[in-house]
Amino acid sequence: xxTITQDRFAEAKAQFQQxxxxxxxxxxxxxxxxxxxxxxxxxxxxxxxxxxTRRDEDFKYxxxxxxxxxxxxxxxxxxxxxxxxxxxxxNDIAPIQLVFINGEWNxxxxxxxxxxxxxxITSIAxxxxxxxxxxxxxxxxxxxxxxxxxxxxxxxxxAKDGVFVHVNKGVVIExxxxxxxxxxxxxxxxxxxxxLFVQAETSAQVSFIxxxxxxxxxxxxxxxxxxxxxxxxxxxxxxxxRIQNDSQEAFKLTNIDIVQERDSxxxxxxxxxxxxxxxxxxxxEQTGVGADxxxxxxxxxxxxQHIDNQSFMDHASAHCTSNELYKGILTxxxxxxxxxxxxVRKDAQKINAFQQxxxxxxxxxxxxxxxxxxxxxxxxxxxxxGATIGQLDEDSVFYLRSRxxxxxxxxxxxxxxxxxxxxxxxxxxxxxxxxxxxxxxKFAE
Amino acid sequence: xxxxxxxxxxxxxKQILKGIxxxxxxxxxxxxxxxxxxxxxxxxxxxxxxEEYEVTGGSVTFEGEDLLxxxxxxxxRAGIFLAxxxxxEIPGVSTSxxxxxxxxxxxxxxxxxxxxxxxxxxxxxxxxxMVGMDPKFLKRSLNxxxxxxxxxxxxxxxxxxxxxxxxxxxxxxxxxxxxALRIVADAVNKLRSENRSFVIVxxxxxxxxxxxxxxxxxxxxxRIVKSGDKSLSLQLEEKGYDWIKEEVAAIEG
Ligand SMILES: Nc1ncnc2c1ncn2[C@@H]1O[C@H](COP(=O)(O)OP(=O)(O)OP(=O)(O)O)[C@@H](O)[C@H]1O
Ligand SMILES: [Mg+2]
Numbered sequence: 001x002x003t004i005t006q007d008r009f010a011e012a013k014a015q016f017q018q019x020x021x022x023x024x025x026x027x028x029x030x031x032x033x034x035x036x037x038x039x040x041x042x043x044x045x046x047x048x049x050x051x052x053t054r055r056d057e058d059f060k061y062x063x064x065x066x067x068x069x070x071x072x073x074x075x076x077x078x079x080x081x082x083x084x085x086x087x088x089x090x091n092d093i094a095p096i097q098l099v100f101i102n103g104e105w106n107x108x109x110x111x112x113x114x115x116x117x118x119x120x121i122t123s124i125a126x127x128x129x130x131x132x133x134x135x136x137x138x139x140x141x142x143x144x145x146x147x148x149x150x151x152x153x154x155x156x157x158x159a160k161d162g163v164f165v166h167v168n169k170g171v172v173i174e175x176x177x178x179x180x181x182x183x184x185x186x187x188x189x190x191x192x193x194x195x196l197f198v199q200a201e202t203s204a205q206v207s208f209i210x211x212x213x214x215x216x217x218x219x220x221x222x223x224x225x226x227x228x229x230x231x232x233x234x235x236x237x238x239x240x241x242r243i244q245n246d247s248q249e250a251f252k253l254t255n256i257d258i259v260q261e262r263d264s265x266x267x268x269x270x271x272x273x274x275x276x277x278x279x280x281x282x283x284x285e286q287t288g289v290g291a292d293x294x295x296x297x298x299x300x301x302x303x304x305q306h307i308d309n310q311s312f313m314d315h316a317s318a319h320c321t322s323n324e325l326y327k328g329i330l331t332x333x334x335x336x337x338x339x340x341x342x343x344v345r346k347d348a349q350k351i352n353a354f355q356q357x358x359x360x361x362x363x364x365x366x367x368x369x370x371x372x373x374x375x376x377x378x379x380x381x382x383x384x385x386g387a388t389i390g391q392l393d394e395d396s397v398f399y400l401r402s403r404x405x406x407x408x409x410x411x412x413x414x415x416x417x418x419x420x421x422x423x424x425x426x427x428x429x430x431x432x433x434x435x436x437x438x439x440x441x442k443f444a445e
Numbered sequence: 446x447x448x449x450x451x452x453x454x455x456x457x458x459k460q461i462l463k464g465i466x467x468x469x470x471x472x473x474x475x476x477x478x479x480x481x482x483x484x485x486x487x488x489x490x491x492x493x494x495x496e497e498y499e500v501t502g503g504s505v506t507f508e509g510e511d512l513l514x515x516x517x518x519x520x521x522r523a524g525i526f527l528a529x530x531x532x533x534e535i536p537g538v539s540t541s542x543x544x545x546x547x548x549x550x551x552x553x554x555x556x557x558x559x560x561x562x563x564x565x566x567x568x569x570x571x572x573x574x575m576v577g578m579d580p581k582f583l584k585r586s587l588n589x590x591x592x593x594x595x596x597x598x599x600x601x602x603x604x605x606x607x608x609x610x611x612x613x614x615x616x617x618x619x620x621x622x623x624x625a626l627r628i629v630a631d632a633v634n635k636l637r638s639e640n641r642s643f644v645i646v647x648x649x650x651x652x653x654x655x656x657x658x659x660x661x662x663x664x665x666x667x668r669i670v671k672s673g674d675k676s677l678s679l680q681l682e683e684k685g686y687d688w689i690k691e692e693v694a695a696i697e698g
Contacts, residue, residue: 399533402493403547403603404521404554413546417537417586 067251094178118171162195214247262288301334524610630655
């Protein structure tokens with residue numbers, strides 16, 4: 001007897017295969033380059049990989065595969081007016097700016113002359129030519145990514161303009177680096193594949209601010225399928241902000257992996273304002289003792305938005321700490337998901353892990369699903385976690401209104417106060433103000 | 446200014462106010478006293494516009510307008526102020542931001558220009574002095590972790606800033622030591638004017654030594670059962686409420 005197993009994603013995979021081949025035809029001689037070989041290997045893996053379905057525990061609440069039903073075309077030329085980019089630049093906060101239009105790195109619009117000594121920023125294609133970086137980058141391409149393998153392979157196959165950043169030992173980069181992603185998509189759906197690979201050597205310090213926006217007036221659908229990889233050597237300090245304000249039609253998937261050596265500190269901030277279906281997978285592995293990981297998240301869902309945050313905190317060494325705080329507000333028919341996994345491995349003693357997820361659900365049709373997941377195999381640890389789902393306190397609304405604030409203003413003030421607990425953890429006051437401004441604008445919509 | 450006629454109020458089908466009549470003219474100070482649970486806070490909250498209370502009969506007019514038709518924030522902007530018996534703590538809302546937005550919301554309604562940052566600071570400092578509050582409170586979250594007395598002072602600060610036409614103080618004096626009580630009384634006395642009126646709900650003559658009322662009313666079991674001048678509160682201080690309860694019982698048979 002023979003069984004014929006049908007691949008329910010065969011059509012989608014065929015589409016991506018064709019897209020890839022079209023792309024390769026335009027390569028003109030770059031086909032021999034190491035990057036192309038890696039991309040090729042990635043697309044060749046795709047037929048054997050499965051896209052997640054809702055039968056997968058980790059995708060129970062999120063049907064991301066709707067992104068596979070779109071019909072995509074790549075490489076449409078877009079007109080870019082540099083004045084329109086200026087609105088998205090964080091000039092006062094991040095003088096170094098890398099600009100990406102629909103995922104393509106635009107050198108003319110970027111600002112990266114005069115990089116500080118000890119800071120390397122280059123394309124992944126170029127970094128692969130350098131023997132000092134090659135092995136690590138290849139390892140990133142070959143890393144097993146449980147559960148997300150299909151989308152990760154897609155990213156690796158399609159990304160041509162990945163960014164590689166290396167910070168030398170002891171070098172402290174005082175100002176932030178902005179990765180300005182702008183989508184200019186109208187009727188023709190596109191696949192956008194942001195990629196950021198970061199190596200911070202011992203005692204290096206660097207901070208990234210990714211902004212993801214859809215250009216005003218361009219509200220087309222697209223799949224933005226990004227990955228970021230961070231390797232922190234001993235005592236390195238890396239901050240990574242993602243301010244996501246994509247189109248209301250965007251499918252947004254991001255896989256971020258962090259590996260931390262001893263005494264290193266990672267601070268990750270995920271601010272989700274835009275997007276139609278948003279899924280963030282954030283995983284940190286503490287391979288060295290005394291590492292510290294911080295994950296902060298804010299999500300604001302309106303209309304039909306769906307925002308899913310998955311975090312995986314892997315305490316693999318002793319004396320490490322982790323701190324996770326996610327807060328969100330959902331209204332209309334928006335849906336939020338938080339799934340925070342904390343693993344404490346057998347010999348990882350004296351761990352201190354904190355996790356909190358709180359949501360305000362402001363309408364009857366909005367939904368929040370939250371699930372902390374603790375797996376602890378060491379016996380001398382402190383882990384605390386909590387999850388709350390609630391509404392605005394009506395006594396507080398009444399108090400504020402009794403002083404003359406109208407109903408909307410009173411509620412906006414309380415919502416802002418709710419989110420503030422997360423925003424207070426932002427290191428730069430200017431950046432905090434900027435993000436508060438975006439959040440206010442979203443409340444006022 | 447404020448005219449309450451046969452006001453009847455229920456909460457969860459339980460009648461609490463059973464026909465209140467009260468007429469307050471500009472510049473007057475009315476004290477309302479009465480045993481616990483008699484309905485004083487209910488009256489204060491209905492005037493402020495709390496929606497849980499159901500008005501089942503009667504009317505309230507404020508400067509000739511039907512007050513009960515107005516939303517709570519419209520009432521505030523029209524000039525009604527309630528100093529709460531139990532002010533709520535609101536973490537994350539900074540006291541200074543809150544004060545600024547309320548002052549400007551009320552000013553706009555009155556056709557006055559919004560205050561700019563410098564003017565606002567000066568104005569708030571002035572009123573902080575008036576109620577003896579340390580400016581460091583401005584940086585803190587609204588009422589969060591404030592002591593009882595600090596919360597009450599914060600209520601007086603808001604009253605001073607918003608310059609209401611009618612201020613209702615619900616037991617602002619309860620739990621205050623004598624210094625804090627004097628500050629509250631001073632604030633009220635400074636704000637007393639011929640076109641601003643006060644309703645002072647209190648259990649204690651002590652406050653009325655400092656804020657001398659024009660009228661004193663006794664609210665008992667949902668009705669104003671006795672009204673008089675300031676001598677009535679002295680009588681209550683001396684004799685308690687039993688003689689009033691007996692009088693009511695005798696009339697009702
Ligand atoms: N939200 C509520 N739900 C149910 N009953 C209430 C509510 N608020 C007030 N009551 C009841 O209404 C009655 C009057 O309460 P109110 O608070 O107005 O009294 P009070 O005169 O202010 O008393 P006190 O002197 O103790 O402050 C009481 O019996 C009280 O239990
Ligand atoms: Mg009371």
